[in-house]
Amino acid sequence: MSSWSALWSSEETHPFVLFRALVQKYGAEWVNWAPAVLRQSLHKSGATPARINLSKALATAAIVQRDEFWTNWEVFHFLAQALNNNTPSSRDMQELTVGQMMTAVDIAEHLRKELKTLSYVPSFSDEVARFVAAQAKAQAVWYLPAPLDFAAHLAAGKSYRCGDCGSESEVVFDDGLCDTCIERWSMDSLKDWAPNPALLQRGRGRNITIFEKNPTEKVKTRLAQALTSKITLLEKPTDVCVSRLLVAIQYAALRRRQRDEQLLMLKSVA
Numbered sequence: 001m002s003s004w005s006a007l008w009s010s011e012e013t014h015p016f017v018l019f020r021a022l023v024q025k026y027g028a029e030w031v032n033w034a035p036a037v038l039r040q041s042l043h044k045s046g047a048t049p050a051r052i053n054l055s056k057a058l059a060t061a062a063i064v065q066r067d068e069f070w071t072n073w074e075v076f077h078f079l080a081q082a083l084n085n086n087t088p089s090s091r092d093m094q095e096l097t098v099g100q101m102m103t104a105v106d107i108a109e110h111l112r113k114e115l116k117t118l119s120y121v122p123s124f125s126d127e128v129a130r131f132v133a134a135q136a137k138a139q140a141v142w143y144l145p146a147p148l149d150f151a152a153h154l155a156a157g158k159s160y161r162c163g164d165c166g167s168e169s170e171v172v173f174d175d176g177l178c179d180t181c182i183e184r185w186s187m188d189s190l191k192d193w194a195p196n197p198a199l200l201q202r203g204r205g206r207n208i209t210i211f212e213k214n215p216t217e218k219v220k221t222r223l224a225q226a227l228t229s230k231i232t233l234l235e236k237p238t239d240v241c242v243s244r245l246l247v248a249i250q251y252a253a254l255r256r257r258q259r260d261e262q263l264l265m266l267k268s269v270a
Protein backbone atom coordinates (compact mmCIF):
# COMPACT_ATOMS: atom_id res chain seq x y z
CA MET A 1 0.00 0.00 0.00
CA SER A 2 2.35 2.65 -1.23
CA SER A 3 -0.06 5.26 -2.51
CA TRP A 4 -3.42 6.87 -1.92
CA SER A 5 -4.96 5.02 -4.87
CA ALA A 6 -3.57 1.66 -3.77
CA LEU A 7 -5.08 2.25 -0.35
CA TRP A 8 -8.51 2.49 -1.97
CA SER A 9 -8.18 -0.23 -4.59
CA SER A 10 -6.86 -2.89 -2.21
CA GLU A 11 -9.69 -4.86 -0.63
CA GLU A 12 -7.37 -5.68 2.24
CA THR A 13 -7.25 -2.14 3.59
CA HIS A 14 -8.45 -2.10 7.16
CA PRO A 15 -11.62 -0.03 7.84
CA PHE A 16 -9.91 1.96 10.57
CA VAL A 17 -7.13 2.88 8.14
CA LEU A 18 -9.68 4.07 5.57
CA PHE A 19 -11.35 6.14 8.25
CA ARG A 20 -8.15 7.80 9.38
CA ALA A 21 -7.02 8.39 5.80
CA LEU A 22 -10.30 10.20 5.06
CA VAL A 23 -10.01 12.33 8.19
CA GLN A 24 -6.45 13.24 7.25
CA LYS A 25 -7.42 14.25 3.75
CA TYR A 26 -10.84 15.87 4.21
CA GLY A 27 -11.18 16.52 7.92
CA ALA A 28 -13.72 14.88 10.21
CA GLU A 29 -16.65 16.39 8.27
CA TRP A 30 -16.46 13.64 5.66
CA VAL A 31 -18.54 11.43 7.96
CA ASN A 32 -21.55 13.64 7.14
CA TRP A 33 -21.19 13.20 3.38
CA ALA A 34 -23.71 11.26 1.33
CA PRO A 35 -22.23 8.11 -0.24
CA ALA A 36 -22.30 9.73 -3.71
CA VAL A 37 -20.26 12.70 -2.47
CA LEU A 38 -17.71 10.40 -0.90
CA ARG A 39 -17.39 8.41 -4.12
CA GLN A 40 -17.05 11.58 -6.18
CA SER A 41 -14.40 13.08 -3.92
CA LEU A 42 -12.39 9.88 -4.06
CA HIS A 43 -12.57 9.77 -7.85
CA LYS A 44 -11.47 13.41 -8.01
CA SER A 45 -8.50 12.58 -5.79
CA GLY A 46 -7.39 9.93 -8.29
CA ALA A 47 -8.59 6.88 -6.37
CA THR A 48 -10.87 4.16 -7.69
CA PRO A 49 -12.24 2.62 -4.52
CA ALA A 50 -13.07 -1.07 -4.38
CA ARG A 51 -16.78 -1.43 -3.65
CA ILE A 52 -16.11 -3.15 -0.39
CA ASN A 53 -13.93 -0.21 0.66
CA LEU A 54 -16.79 2.22 0.17
CA SER A 55 -18.93 -0.04 2.35
CA LYS A 56 -16.22 -0.14 4.98
CA ALA A 57 -15.76 3.63 4.96
CA LEU A 58 -19.51 4.21 5.24
CA ALA A 59 -19.71 1.70 8.08
CA THR A 60 -17.07 3.64 10.01
CA ALA A 61 -19.00 6.88 9.43
CA ALA A 62 -22.18 5.26 10.78
CA ILE A 63 -20.34 4.02 13.84
CA VAL A 64 -18.82 7.36 14.83
CA GLN A 65 -22.09 9.22 14.28
CA ARG A 66 -24.75 6.93 15.64
CA ASP A 67 -25.25 4.46 18.46
CA GLU A 68 -27.27 1.78 16.68
CA PHE A 69 -24.30 -0.55 16.34
CA TRP A 70 -24.54 -0.88 20.12
CA THR A 71 -28.32 -0.89 20.45
CA ASN A 72 -29.88 -2.63 17.43
CA TRP A 73 -28.95 -6.20 16.50
CA GLU A 74 -29.79 -5.73 12.83
CA VAL A 75 -27.46 -2.77 12.54
CA PHE A 76 -24.76 -4.68 14.42
CA HIS A 77 -25.19 -7.62 12.03
CA PHE A 78 -25.05 -5.34 8.97
CA LEU A 79 -22.08 -3.19 9.95
CA ALA A 80 -20.07 -6.08 11.37
CA GLN A 81 -20.11 -7.70 7.92
CA ALA A 82 -18.68 -4.59 6.30
CA LEU A 83 -15.98 -4.25 8.96
CA ASN A 84 -14.92 -7.81 8.18
CA ASN A 85 -14.46 -7.30 4.44
CA ASN A 86 -17.78 -8.88 3.49
CA THR A 87 -20.34 -7.22 1.28
CA PRO A 88 -23.01 -6.36 3.82
CA SER A 89 -26.57 -7.48 3.28
CA SER A 90 -29.52 -6.59 5.48
CA ARG A 91 -31.82 -9.03 3.70
CA ASP A 92 -29.83 -12.19 4.22
CA MET A 93 -28.77 -13.45 7.55
CA GLN A 94 -25.02 -13.99 7.41
CA GLU A 95 -23.44 -15.91 10.21
CA LEU A 96 -20.83 -13.88 12.03
CA THR A 97 -18.01 -15.88 13.50
CA VAL A 98 -16.86 -15.14 17.04
CA GLY A 99 -13.64 -13.72 15.60
CA GLN A 100 -15.53 -11.43 13.25
CA MET A 101 -17.70 -10.17 16.10
CA MET A 102 -14.60 -9.56 18.23
CA THR A 103 -13.05 -7.63 15.37
CA ALA A 104 -16.15 -5.53 14.72
CA VAL A 105 -16.43 -4.55 18.39
CA ASP A 106 -12.73 -3.82 18.49
CA ILE A 107 -12.91 -1.51 15.47
CA ALA A 108 -16.06 0.24 16.70
CA GLU A 109 -14.46 1.04 20.05
CA HIS A 110 -11.32 2.27 18.35
CA LEU A 111 -13.30 4.54 16.07
CA ARG A 112 -15.13 6.12 18.97
CA LYS A 113 -11.85 6.77 20.74
CA GLU A 114 -10.25 8.22 17.61
CA LEU A 115 -12.52 11.25 17.47
CA LYS A 116 -11.86 12.95 20.75
CA THR A 117 -15.12 14.92 20.75
CA LEU A 118 -17.15 11.75 20.30
CA SER A 119 -15.08 9.75 22.68
CA TYR A 120 -17.82 7.96 24.62
CA VAL A 121 -18.29 4.31 23.85
CA PRO A 122 -21.92 3.24 24.37
CA SER A 123 -22.85 0.08 26.27
CA PHE A 124 -24.31 -2.80 24.32
CA SER A 125 -28.04 -3.34 24.66
CA ASP A 126 -29.56 -6.61 25.77
CA GLU A 127 -30.79 -7.08 22.21
CA VAL A 128 -27.30 -6.99 20.68
CA ALA A 129 -25.92 -9.11 23.52
CA ARG A 130 -28.57 -11.77 22.84
CA PHE A 131 -27.72 -11.75 19.15
CA VAL A 132 -23.99 -12.14 19.84
CA ALA A 133 -24.62 -14.94 22.36
CA ALA A 134 -26.91 -16.77 19.91
CA GLN A 135 -24.32 -16.57 17.11
CA ALA A 136 -21.60 -17.82 19.45
CA LYS A 137 -23.69 -20.69 20.82
CA ALA A 138 -24.56 -21.79 17.29
CA GLN A 139 -20.79 -22.22 16.83
CA ALA A 140 -20.48 -24.23 20.05
CA VAL A 141 -18.90 -21.30 21.90
CA TRP A 142 -20.50 -20.48 25.26
CA TYR A 143 -17.69 -18.64 27.00
CA LEU A 144 -17.13 -15.13 25.68
CA PRO A 145 -13.99 -13.25 26.71
CA ALA A 146 -13.39 -9.54 26.03
CA PRO A 147 -14.37 -7.68 23.96
CA LEU A 148 -17.53 -9.84 23.76
CA ASP A 149 -17.82 -10.19 27.53
CA PHE A 150 -20.96 -8.02 27.48
CA ALA A 151 -22.77 -11.11 26.14
CA ALA A 152 -20.97 -13.64 28.36
CA HIS A 153 -23.82 -14.15 30.86
CA LEU A 154 -26.21 -14.95 28.01
CA ALA A 155 -23.85 -17.36 26.29
CA ALA A 156 -23.29 -19.11 29.61
CA GLY A 157 -27.04 -19.31 30.20
CA LYS A 158 -26.80 -17.76 33.64
CA SER A 159 -29.83 -18.96 35.61
CA TYR A 160 -31.04 -19.11 39.21
CA ARG A 161 -32.92 -21.47 41.44
CA CYS A 162 -35.08 -20.01 44.19
CA GLY A 163 -34.88 -21.69 47.59
CA ASP A 164 -38.25 -20.25 48.63
CA CYS A 165 -40.65 -20.77 45.73
CA GLY A 166 -38.61 -23.38 43.89
CA SER A 167 -38.72 -21.60 40.55
CA GLU A 168 -35.86 -21.87 38.10
CA SER A 169 -35.32 -19.13 35.59
CA GLU A 170 -32.90 -17.26 33.38
CA VAL A 171 -31.14 -14.30 35.03
CA VAL A 172 -32.48 -11.22 33.29
CA PHE A 173 -31.84 -8.36 35.70
CA ASP A 174 -28.96 -9.77 37.69
CA ASP A 175 -29.95 -7.98 40.89
CA GLY A 176 -29.95 -11.12 43.01
CA LEU A 177 -33.74 -11.33 43.28
CA CYS A 178 -36.19 -14.09 42.42
CA ASP A 179 -38.53 -12.64 39.82
CA THR A 180 -41.47 -14.75 41.02
CA CYS A 181 -41.15 -13.97 44.74
CA ILE A 182 -41.05 -10.21 44.12
CA GLU A 183 -43.69 -10.30 41.37
CA ARG A 184 -41.39 -8.77 38.80
CA TRP A 185 -43.52 -9.83 35.85
CA SER A 186 -46.78 -8.68 37.40
CA MET A 187 -48.94 -6.95 34.84
CA ASP A 188 -50.47 -4.51 37.36
CA SER A 189 -48.01 -1.83 36.36
CA LEU A 190 -46.95 -1.85 32.75
CA LYS A 191 -44.42 0.90 33.22
CA ASP A 192 -41.47 -1.28 34.04
CA TRP A 193 -40.44 -4.65 35.43
CA ALA A 194 -39.86 -3.35 38.94
CA PRO A 195 -40.22 -5.54 42.02
CA ASN A 196 -43.29 -5.10 44.19
CA PRO A 197 -41.89 -2.76 46.90
CA ALA A 198 -43.98 -4.26 49.71
CA LEU A 199 -42.59 -7.73 49.02
CA LEU A 200 -39.11 -6.35 48.67
CA GLN A 201 -39.39 -4.66 52.05
CA ARG A 202 -40.41 -7.97 53.64
CA GLY A 203 -37.13 -9.33 52.35
CA ARG A 204 -38.68 -11.69 49.80
CA GLY A 205 -36.89 -13.08 46.81
CA ARG A 206 -33.36 -13.09 48.16
CA ASN A 207 -32.90 -16.83 48.57
CA ILE A 208 -31.55 -17.63 45.13
CA THR A 209 -28.65 -19.69 43.89
CA ILE A 210 -27.07 -18.64 40.61
CA PHE A 211 -25.78 -21.30 38.25
CA GLU A 212 -24.64 -21.55 34.64
CA LYS A 213 -26.38 -23.89 32.21
CA ASN A 214 -23.16 -23.96 30.20
CA PRO A 215 -20.40 -23.81 32.81
CA THR A 216 -17.61 -21.47 31.76
CA GLU A 217 -14.99 -22.03 34.45
CA LYS A 218 -13.40 -25.06 32.75
CA VAL A 219 -13.29 -23.30 29.38
CA LYS A 220 -11.69 -20.27 30.96
CA THR A 221 -8.96 -22.40 32.57
CA ARG A 222 -8.26 -24.46 29.44
CA LEU A 223 -8.21 -21.35 27.27
CA ALA A 224 -5.66 -19.69 29.54
CA GLN A 225 -3.51 -22.85 29.34
CA ALA A 226 -3.84 -23.02 25.57
CA LEU A 227 -2.87 -19.38 25.20
CA THR A 228 0.26 -19.67 27.32
CA SER A 229 1.54 -23.17 26.65
CA LYS A 230 1.24 -25.94 24.14
CA ILE A 231 -1.53 -28.31 25.16
CA THR A 232 -3.34 -30.97 23.18
CA LEU A 233 -7.00 -30.19 22.83
CA LEU A 234 -9.38 -33.15 22.99
CA GLU A 235 -12.66 -33.95 21.25
CA LYS A 236 -14.66 -32.84 24.27
CA PRO A 237 -17.16 -29.97 24.25
CA THR A 238 -14.95 -27.84 26.52
CA ASP A 239 -11.92 -28.23 24.30
CA VAL A 240 -13.93 -27.77 21.11
CA CYS A 241 -15.13 -24.47 22.57
CA VAL A 242 -11.52 -23.58 23.46
CA SER A 243 -10.25 -24.40 19.98
CA ARG A 244 -12.95 -22.22 18.38
CA LEU A 245 -12.04 -19.41 20.76
CA LEU A 246 -8.38 -19.75 19.85
CA VAL A 247 -9.26 -19.34 16.18
CA ALA A 248 -11.35 -16.27 17.05
CA ILE A 249 -8.67 -14.68 19.21
CA GLN A 250 -6.00 -15.30 16.57
CA TYR A 251 -8.18 -13.79 13.86
CA ALA A 252 -8.89 -10.67 15.95
CA ALA A 253 -5.17 -10.33 16.69
CA LEU A 254 -4.31 -10.70 13.01
CA ARG A 255 -6.76 -7.93 12.09
CA ARG A 256 -5.26 -5.66 14.75
CA ARG A 257 -1.78 -6.34 13.40
CA GLN A 258 -2.97 -5.54 9.87
CA ARG A 259 -4.41 -2.29 11.14
CA ASP A 260 -1.19 -1.28 12.88
CA GLU A 261 1.02 -2.18 9.93
CA GLN A 262 -1.21 -0.30 7.52
CA LEU A 263 -1.34 2.72 9.80
CA LEU A 264 2.44 2.91 9.70
CA MET A 265 2.32 2.91 5.90
CA LEU A 266 -0.46 5.48 5.95
CA LYS A 267 1.98 7.97 7.42
CA SER A 268 4.02 7.80 4.23
CA VAL A 269 0.91 8.15 2.06
CA ALA A 270 -0.37 11.28 3.82
Ligand SMILES: [Zn+2]
Pocket residue numbers: 162163164165166167178179180181205
Ligand atom coordinates in the same frame (compact mmCIF):
# COMPACT_ATOMS: atom_id res chain seq x y z
ZN1 LIG B 1 -38.82 -17.38 44.44
